[in-house]
Amino acid sequence: MIRYIKIKCTESVVAGIPAMHTTSKEVWDSLKECFNKASAAIVLQEIQQAFSFRLSNGDPICEISKLSAMFSRLSSRGFTIPEFVRAFILIMVLPHKWDSVTTYLLQSHVLDKLNWDLVSEAIISKFSCLRESQPLTSANKISAVKHKSNHPPFWKEKSREKQPNMSGSGDQRKKGRSHAGKQVKE
Numbered sequence: 734m735i736r737y738i739k740i741k742c743t744e745s746v747v748a749g750i751p752a753m754h755t756t757s758k759e760v761w762d763s764l765k766e767c768f769n770k771a772s773a774a775i776v777l778q779e780i781q782q783a784f785s786f787r788l789s790n791g792d793p794i795c796e797i798s799k800l801s802a803m804f805s806r807l808s809s810r811g812f813t814i815p816e817f818v819r820a821f822i823l824i825m826v827l828p829h830k831w832d833s834v835t836t837y838l839l840q841s842h843v844l845d846k847l848n849w850d851l852v853s854e855a856i857i858s859k860f861s862c863l864r865e866s867q868p869l870t871s872a873n874k875i876s877a878v879k880h881k882s883n884h885p886p887f888w889k890e891k892s893r894e895k896q897p898n899m900s901g902s903g904d905q906r907k908k909g910r911s912h913a914g915k916q917v918k919e
Contacts, residue, residue, distance in 0.1 A: 771810045823852045834859045
């Protein structure tokens with residue numbers, strides 16, 4: 734099996750595998766140790782993604798878990814962020830319309846007591862309060878676009894040929910006028 738691993742590697746990598754490794758697991762673990770490290774560029778890119786992350790005005794649960802996954806990935810790469818700093822980053826990613834949550838958290842908690850769970854719970858509860866206070870949108874609302882009906886409009890049925898001649902005197906014109914599709918009698 735060692736031979737198959739070496740076939741897939743370049744010559745320089747094969748030359749770096751110590752001869753004392755006799756099993757494929759030892760070779761694989763040695764390769765993993767050498768090449769499973771993130772470069773500084775990758776770590777910097779992940780830090781930038783985490784620090785530039787912003788919560789939208791939508792449901793924050795998925796977005797909070799996404800930011801948490803970014804921090805976990807950084808931690809697995811050897812870049813651990815202290816708990817209170819993670820909590821402050823979560824506060825900083827809030828939309829401006831949620832400044833009341835920020836004010837509440839900063840005024841009611843001591844710095845060393847402020848943590849990720851406390852901040853995320855406050856954000857989620859604020860979102861649920863906002864969602865409950867907004868009226869439900871109905872799918873059955875009448876749209877601004879008028880729907881076509883099976884019946885043509887009343888004026889479509891009448892043609893100009895059926896209407897009396899309007900070129901006559903004033904009395905003839907009065908008799909020929911219509912009001913809402915009905916003849917007006919005078």
